[in-house]
Amino acid sequence: MAVGKVSIDLEANTAKFEKQMQSFSKKMDKSISKITSGLKKIGIAAIAAGAGLGVLVKSAINTNDELSKLSQKLSISTEDLSALKFAADFSGVSLGSLDGALSSLTRRFNNFAKTGGGAAKDALIELDIATTDANGNLRDINSVFIEIAEKISKMEAGIRKTALAQDLFSKSNSKIIPLLNEGADGLAAFRKQAEELGLIL
Numbered sequence: 001m002a003v004g005k006v007s008i009d010l011e012a013n014t015a016k017f018e019k020q021m022q023s024f025s026k027k028m029d030k031s032i033s034k035i036t037s038g039l040k041k042i043g044i045a046a047i048a049a050g051a052g053l054g055v056l057v058k059s060a061i062n063t064n065d066e067l068s069k070l071s072q073k074l075s076i077s078t079e080d081l082s083a084l085k086f087a088a089d090f091s092g093v094s095l096g097s098l099d100g101a102l103s104s105l106t107r108r109f110n111n112f113a114k115t116g117g118g119a120a121k122d123a124l125i126e127l128d129i130a131t132t133d134a135n136g137n138l139r140d141i142n143s144v145f146i147e148i149a150e151k152i153s154k155m156e157a158g159i160r161k162t163a164l165a166q167d168l169f170s171k172s173n174s175k176i177i178p179l180l181n182e183g184a185d186g187l188a189a190f191r192k193q194a195e196e197l198g199l200i201l
Contacts, residue, residue, distance in 0.1 A: 063095060067201060070095075074102050078201040080142040084179075086199055087190035091179040101169040101176040105148075106141050108168065113138055123167035127151045146184050153183035 067085065071078045088098045108120035113131040124131075129147060133139050148168060155161045165174050182190065194200050 064201060066095060070099055074106055074141065076102065076140070076142055082199060082201045083187070083191035083194050084142070084145070086194040087182060087187050088179050090190065091182060093176060093179045097173060097175045098179070101173040102141060102145065104170040104173055105145060105168055109141065109144055120168050123164045126164065146187055149180040149182060149187060150184035152177075152180045153186070
């Protein structure tokens with residue numbers, strides 16, 4: 001892809017992101033009521049039986065500000081980050097590890113898109129991860145992450161799987177593998193659960 005084209009795509013993504021952030025404060029005001037409504041749907045007995053569910057809900061409220069800052073940093077919508085955080089919580093992956101992994105992936109993916117090289121080159125080529133969508137625009141990192149998760153989840157545990165994760169997310173962020181193992185369907189299922197509980201910002 002030409003550098004000029006990538007620059008235009010990045011500018012377009014930034015404009016789209018800024019528009020999304022304008023509505024974030026309104027969504028923050030609604031988050032607690034949405035969570036309450038979601039909890040009523042699954043019932044008090046189910047809540048009592050759900051190990052750690054109350055903790056997760058409280059954590060979701062307390063980390064709204066963190067997600068907002070991370071959203072600005074990575075140019076990923078708060079909706080997508082909320083869904084990934086919910087899945088990460090159940091996969092034993094901390095928000096810090098998710099932040100580190102997505103930050104590294106963003107840098108390495110954008111570098112590969114611009115130059116055709118970089119630390120993630122071989123991994124992206126091996127996994128056949130496209131840098132552009134059907135319209136020729138630079139892909140958003142959330143969709144890239146989900147595709148990577150789908151392909152890595154089908155690999156057996158071992159040196160090669162770990163090596164690919166390290167090439168994509170850096171060696172220090174290989175703790176992201178349990179989340180990747182959920183695959184596209186697993187991540188979609190967690191997102192649906194988060195939506196039903198009102199945890200998507």
